Amino acid sequence: MNNLKQEDHSRSAYWRANIKILAGLLIIWFISSFLLGIVFVTELNQIRIGGFKLGFWFAQQGAIYVFLLIIFYYVWRMNKLDKQFDVDE
Amino acid sequence: MDILTWTYIIVGLTFVLYIGIAIKTRASSTKEFYIAGGGVSPLANGIATAADWMSAASFISMAGLISFMGYDGSVYLMGWTGGFVLLALLLAPYLRKFGKYTVPDFVGDRYYSQTARLVAVVAAIFISFTYVAGQMRGVGIVFSRFLEVDINTGVIIGMIIVVFYSVLGGMKGITYTQVAQYCVLIFAYMVPAIFISLQLTGNPIPQLGFGGTLNDGTYLLDKVDGLLTELGFIAYTSGSKEVIDMFFITAALMVGTAGLPHVIVRFFTVPKVKDARKSAGYALLFIAILYTTAPAVGVFGIYNMITNINGQKIESLPTWVQNWQKTGLITIEDKNQDGMILYQKDKVKNELTIDKDIMVLANPEIAGLPNWVVALVAAGGLAAALSTAAGLLLVISTAISRDLLKNALAPNISEKSELLYARISAIFAVVVAGYFGVNPPGFVAEVVAFAFGLAAASFFPIIIMGIFSKRMNKEGAIAGMIIGLIFTLGYLIYFKFMNPELNNKDHWWFGISPEGIGTLGMILNFVVSIIISKFTPPPPQHIQDLVEEIRIPRGATSAIIH
DSSP states (O other), X not given: OHHHHXXXXXXXXXXXXXXXXXXXXXXXXXXXXXXXXXXXXXXXXTSEETTEEHHHHIIIIIXXXXXXXXXXXXXXXXXXXXXXXXXXO | OOHHHHHHHHHHHHHHHHHHHXXXXXXXXXXXXXXXXXXXXXXXXXXXXXXXXXXXXXXXXXXXXXXXXXXXXXXXXXXXXXXXXXXXXXXXXXXXXXXOSXXXXXXXXXXXOHHHHHXXXXXXXXXXXXXXXXXXXXXXXXXXXXXXXXXXXXXXXXXXXXXXXXXXXXXXXXXXXXXXXHHHHHHHHHHHHHHXXXXXXXXXXXXXXXXXXXXXXXXXXXXHHHHHHHTTSOOTXXXXXXXXXXXXXXXXXXXXXXXXXHHHGGGGSSSSHHHHHHHHHHHHHHXXXXXXXXXXXXXXXXXXXXXXXXXXXXXXXXXXXXXXXXXXXXXXOOTTOSSBOOOOSSTTTXXXXXXXXXHHHXXXXXXXXXXXXXXXXXXXXXXXXXXXXXXXXXXXXXIIIIIIIIIIIOTTOOHHHHHHHHHHHHHHHHXXXXXXXXXXXXXXXXXXXXXXXXXXXXXXXXXXXXXXXXXXXXXXXHHHHHHHHHHHHHHHHIIIIIOGGGOSTTTSGGGOOGGGHHHHHHHHHHHHHHHHHHTSOOOOHHHHHHXXXXXXXXXXXXXXXX
């Protein structure tokens, strides 16, 4: 019984840790596309990087690169979390 | 050798390759037919997902679409890639752990309800059919343009090829043909893009050439902004859509992507939960190669069109312009009879009409590349259309043989006859899709936009809540799904079919266009299901245990054997 409870406890701790990672990454996802590429695009377009206006660059290039970083970081982070909570395969 | 001979050779060789793969990888069990036996490596699955996802429209039309929309075209770039973040983080690992074969499988089991399963089956079939009709048409168009055959003959050749490898190989067959198709399509896309970038900006990487300088030292984007404003258009880097509409369209495309059954089902094919996560990353990587190149191709295209055609004498146009005039993709009409071509926003004065597809199709000739590259682009377009069509057809046949027959109407059929039914329904699905390809309903383009809105308003919320809320019950889910679907469909039909003349900013709710309404439908679905579930009994204990179970990665390998 004690053992079962402990497992329950670690499962919910695993889930909470997972949600925390997800929330952080989804905030970055939202900022890189919706805020930098859409809502604040006019302001960011004042800044230039080479031939790009920054807001335009985020909307047509940058957001996609950020998405890639998010997923690969998530893969790495979750593999670590799975091992830590001993739920990996 | 001329272009036509090269095209026959290259397209012929790729077809032999696809059929060869299909014969080698034919499916011998329902598990192989539905999910490739669950043994696909994350890398192969990522590549196959990319080919599955990128359709004829992504390959042929997207760059051109963006080149005429400028900044506004960003909705497609962010929308069709950002969905993979949602898939990787919120859906793929848990659905893989759940370990069955289809999306309606999940909906039916998680919401312990045949009604929920049936609503999901109908939505999956409807979404996939609207999408596949466009693909078959795309196959026909590529054939007719490059092989000089009739569009309908093209559709029929495409049907035969797709039947061959999807009926024989099922998911296993299409997975490995999609891997081959991705290689063909990305090579065909990148070679002309690299040469055009080099030619215009001196930088071989299109993503950098995009922000590079022209021979005269000005930045390409500044130059295009200037050219367009001179001709009466708005600058390339600024848009005309309202912020709220950009926001809602992007969100609808992202969420719709994550809710499309033919994309979700690909993550059932890998062995482990961590493979599902990783393969979503690979999928986006392989998609991003094309999606970060497309806006560069778009801006190179519009620059080449304006500088090579506008203000030029009609008799001294480059040969590629004359070639494409024959196909009707470039039309020139000398309205003021001065022997020169004038490109203008003002429709009365404008003398040049360009079809958006030309931005990709004419690239090899603009860059002065050899004929075999032109042939390669044809093979690439076909690979993109065929791979997407096969993925969609598989969803339809699975929905019929598994979700309708095995799980609802005839639960006692044997494995062998289920496999036979799966093959028969694949043939049936190809024939129906081919029919729509030959007789396209006038609204094909419109209904593809529907697919995203409907997927966003139906599948996405109930799958998310099925994983992240133990309290969500069947009453809430069914009500949410139905309200989300009816609302979204109603708004689309009202503005697209009943009152197309009212389809503008002044009449839209909150300034949201029909393309973006799926986001509101999704929010509505969430709200309705949460409220309804509060007033109805919680799901039974075994369902709550199921939710608990899919949240933990361990055991996915065994979960699939049942």
